[in-house]
Amino acid sequence: MFITNDMCFRLKEKYGTPLYVYSEEILREKCRDMKNLLPNKNVRINYSAKANTNLEILKIIREEGLDVDAMSPGEIYIELMAGFKPEQIFYISNNVSAEEMKHAIDRNILVGVDSLSQLETFGQINPGGRVAVRFNPGIGAGHHEKVITAGKKTKFGVQKEFIPEVKAILQKYNLTLAGINQHIGSLFLDGKAYVDGVKSFLEIAREFPSLSFIDMGGGFGVPYRKEEKPLDLNKLGDELDKVLSDFLKEYPNKDVVFKMEPGRYIVAECGILLGTVHSVKKNYDNTYIGTDIGFNVLVRPVMYDSWHEVAIIKKGDGAGTGEETATIVGNICETGDILAKDRKLPKAQVGDMVVAFNAGAYGYAMSSNYNCRLRPAEVLIDKNGNDRLIRRRDTLESLVQNFITE
Numbered sequence: 001m002f003i004t005n006d007m008c009f010r011l012k013e014k015y016g017t018p019l020y021v022y023s024e025e026i027l028r029e030k031c032r033d034m035k036n037l038l039p040n041k042n043v044r045i046n047y048s049a050k051a052n053t054n055l056e057i058l059k060i061i062r063e064e065g066l067d068v069d070a071m072s073p074g075e076i077y078i079e080l081m082a083g084f085k086p087e088q089i090f091y092i093s094n095n096v097s098a099e100e101m102k103h104a105i106d107r108n109i110l111v112g113v114d115s116l117s118q119l120e121t122f123g124q125i126n127p128g129g130r131v132a133v134r135f136n137p138g139i140g141a142g143h144h145e146k147v148i149t150a151g152k153k154t155k156f157g158v159q160k161e162f163i164p165e166v167k168a169i170l171q172k173y174n175l176t177l178a179g180i181n182q183h184i185g186s187l188f189l190d191g192k193a194y195v196d197g198v199k200s201f202l203e204i205a206r207e208f209p210s211l212s213f214i215d216m217g218g219g220f221g222v223p224y225r226k227e228e229k230p231l232d233l234n235k236l237g238d239e240l241d242k243v244l245s246d247f248l249k250e251y252p253n254k255d256v257v258f259k260m261e262p263g264r265y266i267v268a269e270c271g272i273l274l275g276t277v278h279s280v281k282k283n284y285d286n287t288y289i290g291t292d293i294g295f296n297v298l299v300r301p302v303m304y305d306s307w308h309e310v311a312i313i314k315k316g317d318g319a320g321t322g323e324e325t326a327t328i329v330g331n332i333c334e335t336g337d338i339l340a341k342d343r344k345l346p347k348a349q350v351g352d353m354v355v356a357f358n359a360g361a362y363g364y365a366m367s368s369n370y371n372c373r374l375r376p377a378e379v380l381i382d383k384n385g386n387d388r389l390i391r392r393r394d395t396l397e398s399l400v401q402n403f404i405t406e
């Protein structure tokens with residue numbers, strides 16, 4: 001953990017819990033890992049902002065020299081606010097209205113479309129424009145079927161059999177295909193699926209000889225379990241480098257830029273989530289540690305059966321009273337509201353703290369106001385170890401701000 005146990009209690013005193021806490025140092029380190037993945041190639045890293053759109057996090061990522069992708073006008077809005085230039089933003093749209101496409105086009109942001117029909121829509125509203133098309137290389141990967149975004153069982157991408165139709169629509173509206181993109185899925189710890197996906201994707205790229213960029217997608221995993229090995233970036237970099245070198249031997253545009261879109265890899269490990277133990281009880285054979293980390297705060301365990309390592313931090317001098325197997329639950333009115341099931345943990349007491357690790361990606365970003373709970377606050381620990389509030393906790397007023405009361 002990048003902060004001490006004492007510091008956890010100090011942050012709790014100062015800001016309350018549940019609280020997301022991020023390390024600037026780790027965030028910067030992860031950005032650099034990705035930037036160094038393919039030193040000999042013309043590469044741009046597009047941070048996939050859906051993983052964490054906190055303004056201050058985005059600013060740091062921009063300072064580190066990364067670009068960004070966007071999934072919605074909302075993400076575009078925050079990214080521009082964080083200082084990204086329109087040409088640094090790639091709007092990867094999926095089933096959007098013509099108005100949404102226009103929103104990006106009007107701001108000189110490149111739009112990627114995800115189907116023939118959306119390519120038609122783009123052509124109609126922006127004839128003669130630049131566009132990108134997302135393909136589905138037929139190979140998917142990911143930690144859960146819900147996040148495998150290529151292959152035969154997903155809504156994403158255009159399959160390669162439709163390349164003639166893509167070409168026909170491009171021609172019909174005099175569009176320039178600036179680039180093609182793919183994303184095979186989220187969280188692999190063995191680079192093989194990514195490399196295979198890239199190989200298959202480059203077959204598609206060959207069909208379009210004057211692309212400015214080829215965006216190979218994200219999905220780079222982090223070890224959520226202690227026993228998991230981190231992704232071997234050196235090996236992945238070497239393998240990819242070779243595949244891309246072979247491709248470039250025959251590809252006419254030697255200046256083509258290769259893009260990657262890591263989300264999780266950049267932000268997961270820089271974030272922890274702090275909570276407070278409010279009750280400890282036995283129900284039949286189970287011990288439940290009741291906390292303020294409901295699934296409105298961190299939904300991943302409930303949504304994907306995801307594992308987050310957790311720790312109990314004892315109040316006071318930390319004197320332990322042994323270990324027990326317990327289930328950490330939240331304060332939401334559903335039985336499924338489980339953060340960590342049947343874990344061997346120090347015996348917890350009211351007032352202890354709980355930490356969930358690797359919470360920086362898809363944590364706050366997927367939080368909600370379910371049960372009219374307030375979304376948590378976020379704090380950044382800067383390079384000098386100082387803490388700074390980077391998002392206020394919701395308030396009761398913010399819960400009702402959209403009601404019409406007149």
Ligand code: LLP
Nearest residue numbers: 048183186187218219220261262263264362
């Ligand atoms: N590019 C595209 C087009 C994507 O759809 C995604 C993620 C990424 C890049 C970044 O993927 P990453 O590098 O973060 O794996 N909520 C899930 C993950 C959903 C990912 C959706 N797409 C989770 O908490 O595991």
